[in-house]
Amino acid sequence: MENKEEILKNLKEKLDSVTNLNSLNDVKTEFLGKKGSITALSSIIGSLPVEEKKTFGAELNKLKAEATSLLESKREEIETKILNEKLANEKIDISLPSTKLPVGAPNILEHLIEEVEEVFMSMGYDVVDGPEIEEDKYNFELLNIPKGHPARDAQDTFYIEDETILLRSQTSPVQVRTMLSTDGNTPVRMICPGKTYRRDADDATHSHQFMQIEGLLVDKNISLSDLKGTFDVIAKKLFGEDCRTRFRPSYYQFTEPSVETDISCFKCHGEGCSLCKNTGWITVSGAGMVHPNVLRNCGYDPNVWSGFAFGFGAERLAMLKYGINDIRTFYQTDLRESATFDRKEA
Amino acid sequence: MISLNWVKDYVDLTGEDLKELAVKVTKAGVNVEKVIDNHINNLVIGEVIECVDHPDSDHLHLCQVNVGDYVTQIVCGAPNVRKGLKVIVALPGCILPGGVEIKAGKIRGQESNGMLCALCEVGVEERTEENFNKGIEEVKSPLKPGSDANEYLGIDDVLYELDVHKHRNNDCYYHLGFAYEIGCIINKPVVEPNKDYKEIKENTKDYVDLSVETSKCPYYNCKMVKDVKIKESPDFIKKRLIAAGMRPINNVVDISNYVMLEYGQPLHFFDKNKLGNKILVRDAKDDEEIITLDGNKRILKSSDIVITDGDKPICIAGVMGGLNTDVDENTKDILIESAVFDAVSIRYTASRLDLRSEASTRYGKGLNYEYTSAALARACHLLEKYADAKILSGIVQYDQVDRTPKIVTFVTSEVNSLLGIELTDQDVETELKRLDFPYKIKKGEFTVTIPNRRLDIDPNVNDIAEEIGRLYGYHNLESTLPVIPTRRGVYVGDVKIRKEASKRLRTLGLTETKTYTLTSAEMSTKFRYEDKIQVVLPNPMSMDKSVVRTSLLPSLMNVYEYNNARHVKNVLLYEIAKTYDASYNEDSKIAILMKGSYLIQEWQHKTIKCDFYTIKGVVENLLDYLGFKNRYTFEVTDAADMHPGMSAKILLDREPIGIVGRVHPSMAKDEIYVAELSLTTIYNKQIKPIKFKEASKYPEINKDLAFIVKKDVTAGTLLQQIKKSGGKLLVNVDIFDVYVGDNIGDDEKSVAFSLTFQDSNRTLNDSEVMEVFNKIIHDVETKVGAVLRNK
Incomplete structure (x- = not known):
């Protein structure tokens, strides 16, 4: 061809x-x-x-x-x-604004509490809740706070019925209820974040309603050194790996020995600044070994069982962590402020 | 406030750096807030040797002041300045508290080389107008001009300002108790004050007859002294009182205060000659009256304790004495009271009468009975020495004190396991010696008696561990982790569903709020869609926080108003919180508020505004997510504060669980939509596990149709009938149009549906679909009273 x-x-x-x-x-x-x-x-x-x-x-x-x-x-x-x-x-102007999907931010306190919960749950602590209208015996008596103790004076607690029913002034009654719900022969690991109420006039640093994050561990051969080690882990997870901790003697009716726990100032790293009032340390919680009377009241033999308890103020932690100066911020929900929290932590 | 000069009387502080000591004390558990060393330079005693009026002023004076080495001119405005007065002079170069520096200069043309000072200007008294108006300090002391005024003022001392926890507020609140604390920290013994005195033959019992008729006074001691000479106190007493923030008055009054600051035991001195021969301690009678020594009339209650002369009150026990038996400049004979009263009762009385004093505060913390008698003896010693008192023999006493010693037994290993340290028996002995706690050790078992001065310590090994631990130093503890099995914690009870609901609502674009449980009576009347009685606080702190809320919606409305006032246009909120009724039944609620735009696309005019159907969608999405698909319905309702035409009850398994709808326009002129559901009810319902449902492989057949019905027939009614008649083959129904207007009656509407038929096992044929389709039309026409459109 x-x-x-x-x-x-x-x-x-x-x-x-x-x-x-x-x-x-x-x-x-x-x-x-x-x-x-x-x-x-x-x-x-x-x-x-x-x-x-x-x-x-x-x-x-x-x-x-x-x-x-x-x-x-x-x-x-x-x-x-x-x-x-x-x-x-068909070319469009990609610089025109997007369709705005609504923001779904957590309350700042809840945001913080969820972070704390995650840390504790990873260490085996259950998250437990309890009633906010509480009986005197759970809020005070079984916690080794007898009638007549200054902490119970009417200026502190909202009583609903004389000396019997109240708005809980701490979340510790949840720990009491949890211990009482066992057979007295079972280890306990729990935290109980929740609302509490005290007769304080609301201002920038006081709130009649506030949130505590309390925790309890009851087992055999638990020591104050174990509390210190546990607190170290928590502090590092919440405030960074370079966070140092210290214990100072303190007093609470339901723990003995009692300590106040400080973290090294995360702003100045111990050098001294306005946040830590030039001490290099910030007090973040109270803690101690569960008082033998409390163990006994809740059905545990203090000769066999021991444990530690601790309590953080959620508002205080959040104020420190996010640089918030007014406690009312948490209860006002200014949407211009809360939108910032519609994201994951760094 | 603790004076270290005073502490030095009981414990040897030689060689101690008092600033470092403060750090040690703080580490061991008593917080020293401030170390105050207020020595002021260039502050001397002077004597005014000449005082004339300033030529150019109606109130200033020109003073020639002898300041020791020389005489200098100083202009002074104090009304009490005069020739011959000994004064406190701040010379040039002196820096007064507050940072004022004194310089030589001219005042209205006259040379002035310093300043004559009032006590409030040198930091000894508070800077109040009243203190300022008292004028300059009139020094009554043999000190020569030129001597250091710091010594006179008692500011040669170092003071510790303590922030003491409640439990140590007892023993660290007085100098002897704090000396014991210092003693154990620096491991030095404590020497108690001198309590020696001579007694005369006469016996207190011959002068006083005591009876106690209340259970709130377990211990009452009184002793009489005669022929006291009221005069000024010696310098050391005055200085120490000033350092502690108390004002010296006269030797007798000062001694009672001095002993209180020393032993923590308040004393009361009655003028024996105003008293009579009887002391009766009893509960007060309601409405009984007493004029207290501040001149005010006080109305008593039966919960108060009073000291009486057998008939009328002469003292509110532990709180304040009566004017009728007050010690004054003519007092000769004194009856000293040293007693223990019920702490709770004293706190209550002091707080009710607003009479919190140094004494009542101390009674309110509880007292060590050993110091009750020691303080009495100490007061006799000081009165004999500094007020020339003759001390009568005998003590008139009522004694029901429980003297059961606090004894604890333990072995060292118990302390070690509580603290996580490894001490030997010898270590524990060393610590107990430092603490000055009497102990015995037998076969490795310690028996410790807790000293009565430590009211805070209970006979528990934990308390001993705390004392040893704080001296050992918590900073010396190792960090260990409990040796226990690893596991992951869980959310217990309804915490889990609360977290799940919360996260879903955030995902749907709602912001979480947290508001107050306590509301005002007015707010609590809003949104009362449930028949619940509310808890009202019997003693609210303020009226705006007096009721325990049963609904969260009023609080969400507040949050909306707060944001609206700040020009936030779109408000999408939720809150999950517990509510309680008057029987204390707990009901956790989920509340939602939506106002403004949900999806915003303004420039394309595609913005989706919140309306009833948006919030209904949120509620449905939440319930579907929680596992309740097809188990809920909505029913028209006429709830309080809700728009009567735009509100519905939400039913789950036919049980009401909440409401949804528009807020009544009379309550808010904006279009606001709210919903509230009972999370407690939802939590108590069972849900089925997720089951996989395979999508049908066979084709679906779509058919549309529209019905004309009377306007008051709801789309839901039509939908329900269509589903019922459609049976299994009808897999989906959508409403795609609702029409009102031309071509249909004024009282009618047309609702258009899109139906989907499908079978999961086979392909449907036309005729069987038509059969069901026609049945639907027939049923809807006959049972709902609708007419097929375009028939």
Whole structure:
């Protein structure tokens, strides 16, 4: 087939000038249509000697395939060009504002409490809740705070019924209830974040309603050193790996020995600044070994069981951590402020 | 306030750096807030040798003052300045408390080389107008001009300002007790004050007859002294009282205060000659009256304790004496009272009468009975020495004191396991000696008697461990972790569902709020859609926090108003909190408030505003998430403070669990939507586990239709009928149009539905779908009274 190369050359030349799908079809018809120049070659086959027919047929198929391929790649080229032109016309201004999805921020205290809960749950502490209207015996008596103790004076606690029913002034009654709910022979690991109430006039640093995060561990052979080690872990997780801790002697009716726990100031790292009042330390919680009377009152034999308890003020932690100066911030929900908390912690 | 000069009387502080000592004391548990060393330079005693009026002033004086080495001119405005007066002079270079520096200069043209000082100007008294008006200090002392005035003022002392925890507020609140604390910290013995005195033959018993008729006075001692000479106190007493913030008055009154500051035991001195021969201690009678020595009439209650002369009150026990038996400048004979009263009762009385004094505060903390008698003896010693008193023999006494000693037995290993340290028996002995706690050790078992001065210590090994631990130093403890099995903690009870609901609502774009449980009576009347009685506090702190809320919605409305006032346009809120009724039944509530836009796309005009259907969607989404799909319904309701046409009851398994709807326009003119659900009710319901449902492989057939009905027929009614008639093959129904207007009656509406039919096992054929479709039309027409549109 002498003119094969010529036919393909001719086809290529024609395709070069094709710019749209219509003229591409015309070219296709001219070569591969019923009366096309390539199609016309197949009529020659009949007139060829038998021995040439096979070769010619093969040659012809090859020619058809090459021509089709040329036409197809041209088609793709044109279609891509058309699509690109179309897309270019659809271009939008991506700088226009998005559809604003609503913000779903946690309350700042809850945000902090959830973080603390996660740390404690990873250490095996259950998160337990209890009633806010509480009986005197759970809030005071079983906690080794007998009638007449200054902590119970009416100026501190909201009583609902004289000396019997009150708005809980601490979350410790949840610990009492938890211990009493066991058989007195079961280890306890729990925290009980929750609301508490005291007769304080509300101002920037006082609130009649506030949140405590108290915790309790009761087991065998638990020591004050274990409390110190546990507090170290918590402090590092909440305030960073470089956080140092210290214990100072303190006093609570339901723990003995009692300590106040300080962390090294995370702002100045111990050098002294306004946050830590130039001491380099910030007091974050009270803690101690569970008083034997409390263990006994709650059904645990203090000769067999020991444990530690601790309590953080959620507001204080949040104020320190986020640099909040007014405790009322937590209870006002200014949406311009709370929106910041619609994200994960760093 | 503790004077270290005073402490030095009982414990040897030689060689101690008092600032470092303060740090040690703090580490051991008694917080020294401030170390005050107020020595003022260039402050001397002077004598006014000439005093004339300033030529250009109607109140200033020109004084020639002898300041020891020389005489200098000082201008002074005090009304009491006069020739011959000994004064306190701040010379040039002196810096007074508050940072005022004294310089030589001219006042109205006259040279002035210093300043004559009032006590409030040198930091000995408070800077009040009253103190200022007293004028300059009139020094009555043999000190020569030029002597250091610091010594006269008692500011040659170092003071510790303590912030003592309640439990140590007893023994660290007086000098002897604090001396014991210092003694154990620096490991030095304590020497108690001198209590010696001579007695005359006459016996107190011949002069006083005592009876106690109240259970609130377990211990009452009195002793009489005669022929006291009222005069000024010796310098050391005056200085120490001033340092402790008390004003010296005369030797007798000062001695009673001095002994109180020394032993923590308040004493009361009665003028024996105004008293008669009888002392009766009893509960007061309601409305009984007494004029206290401040001249005020006090009305008593039966919960107060009074000292009487057998008939009328002469003293409110532990709180304040009566004017009728007060010691004055003519007093000769004194009856000294040293007693223990019930601490709770004293606290209560002092607080009710607003009469908190040094004495009542101390009674209120409880007293060590050993010091009750010691203080009495000490007072006799001082009265004999500084008031020339003759001490009568005998003590008239009432004694019901429980003297059971506090004894604790333990072994060293118990202390070690509580603290996590390793002490030997010898170590423990060393610590007990430092503490001055009497002990015995037998076969490794310690028996310790707790001294009575430590009211805070109970006979428990934990208390001993604390005493040893704080001396050992908590900073020396190692950090260990409890040796216990590892596990992951869980949310117990309804905490879990609260967290789940909370996270879902945040995901839906609502911001969590936290508001107060206590509300005002007015707020508590809002949104009373439930028939609940509320808890009202019997003694509220303020009226705006007097009721325990049963609904969170009034509080959410407050949060809305707060934000609205700050021009926050879109307010999407929720709160989850506990509520209580008058039977103290707990009901945790989820409350939601939505106002403004939910999805904002202003420039394309595609913003979605919050309306009834938005909040309904939030409620449904939450209930679906919590596992209650298809178990809830909404029913028209007419709840308090809700728009009567736009509110619904939410029912779960046909049981009401809350409400949803628009806030009544009379309450808020803005379009505000709220919902409230009982999380407690939801929590108590069971839900089924998630089950996988395979999507049908067979094609679905969609058919639309519309019905015309009377306007008061709800879409829900139509929907319910369609679902019921559609049976199993009808897998979904959507409402895609609700039309009111032309071509249908004024009282009618058209509701258009899109129905989807499908079977999970086979391809449906047209005729069976048509059969169900026609049944739906028939049923809806006949049972709901609707007409198929475009029939």
